[in-house]
Amino acid sequence: MAKFKDGDGVKDEKFLVSSVEMKETSKGQPYCNLQLKQSDASISAKIWSNSLNDKVKIEQGKVLVVTSGKIDSYKGRQQIVISSYAISEEEAGEEFTSPLPKDKVEAMINEMFVGTQYDNPDIEKLMAAIYGDPEIMDKFRAGSPSMTNHHNYPGGLVEHTWEAFCTAKFWAKEVFANRVDADIIIAATILHDIGCIYAYQFEGEFLKSTNGRLIDHVYIGATIVEKYALLVGCDEGVSRHVLHCILSHMGNLEWGAVVQPKTLEAQLVHFADMVSARIKGMEQVLENQKLDPLGFTYSYTYGELYRGKD
Ligand SMILES: [Fe+2]
Numbered sequence: 001m002a003k004f005k006d007g008d009g010v011k012d013e014k015f016l017v018s019s020v021e022m023k024e025t026s027k028g029q030p031y032c033n034l035q036l037k038q039s040d041a042s043i044s045a046k047i048w049s050n051s052l053n054d055k056v057k058i059e060q061g062k063v064l065v066v067t068s069g070k071i072d073s074y075k076g077r078q079q080i081v082i083s084s085y086a087i088s089e090e091e092a093g094e095e096f097t098s099p100l101p102k103d104k105v106e107a108m109i110n111e112m113f114v115g116t117q118y119d120n121p122d123i124e125k126l127m128a129a130i131y132g133d134p135e136i137m138d139k140f141r142a143g144s145p146s147m148t149n150h151h152n153y154p155g156g157l158v159e160h161t162w163e164a165f166c167t168a169k170f171w172a173k174e175v176f177a178n179r180v181d182a183d184i185i186i187a188a189t190i191l192h193d194i195g196c197i198y199a200y201q202f203e204g205e206f207l208k209s210t211n212g213r214l215i216d217h218v219y220i221g222a223t224i225v226e227k228y229a230l231l232v233g234c235d236e237g238v239s240r241h242v243l244h245c246i247l248s249h250m251g252n253l254e255w256g257a258v259v260q261p262k263t264l265e266a267q268l269v270h271f272a273d274m275v276s277a278r279i280k281g282m283e284q285v286l287e288n289q290k291l292d293p294l295g296f297t298y299s300y301t302y303g304e305l306y307r308g309k310d
């Protein structure tokens, strides 16, 4: 959590408990390991045996008030050493799990689904039908496109899709205008991760569902779009192209694509997806991980990253 520095005191700060585990030291002393969340950031915490309070039961999903604690680093990662704490009676609201206000999520959905006009009537019909399904849209509002790498909070699926949509729209309408099919690119970018609504489930944090593990978001998304394409009588060539963009959006087979991108439109959808995922992923690492004194940090996914001092 970027807002904390080693040595900082933590006083009357609220966190969502995302995991709790009781352990024992080699000398048989009990202690507690916690993973705590605030917004999209996560931090480890420890309660040593002399600070454990038998009268306060810490459970996953509850709001923990750290009445007193201190930030230090253990094996290069920041943690809070808690010396006193309480459990709040309040329900853990979205302020603990998502950095995105609901009205912002709604504005992004509106821009994508209501504010976009298509020249192709088949794409128009397809997008209107999907927007008209309340189950899909409610799950889309609350979804995430990833467990850990990027946008991994409620509303993250909408934010990621909107970032990719803005990027793809600019490329399709400005940079490559009249050289690519803008309707296909824009619709396919909006729909590229729609399968995530059934591929992840939220339990304090996003986990892959059985469907996500066994048939993956790429295939799930294609089945949703195919169902609606058939329902509205979408032209076969148009729906095939949108499906190709969805099935290839991971870019290559090793990364989870069913087929590699074979059209200019599919390649641009893949790049737009990458722009959003990569930039947000790097941003989250730089915000959530401790930087060394020169401003560097290391991530397994992105390698060495740097946020300059000024
Ligand atoms: Fe994806």
Ligand SMILES: [Fe+2]
Residues within 6 Å of the ligand: 145, 160, 192, 193, 273, 277
């Ligand atoms: Fe994506």
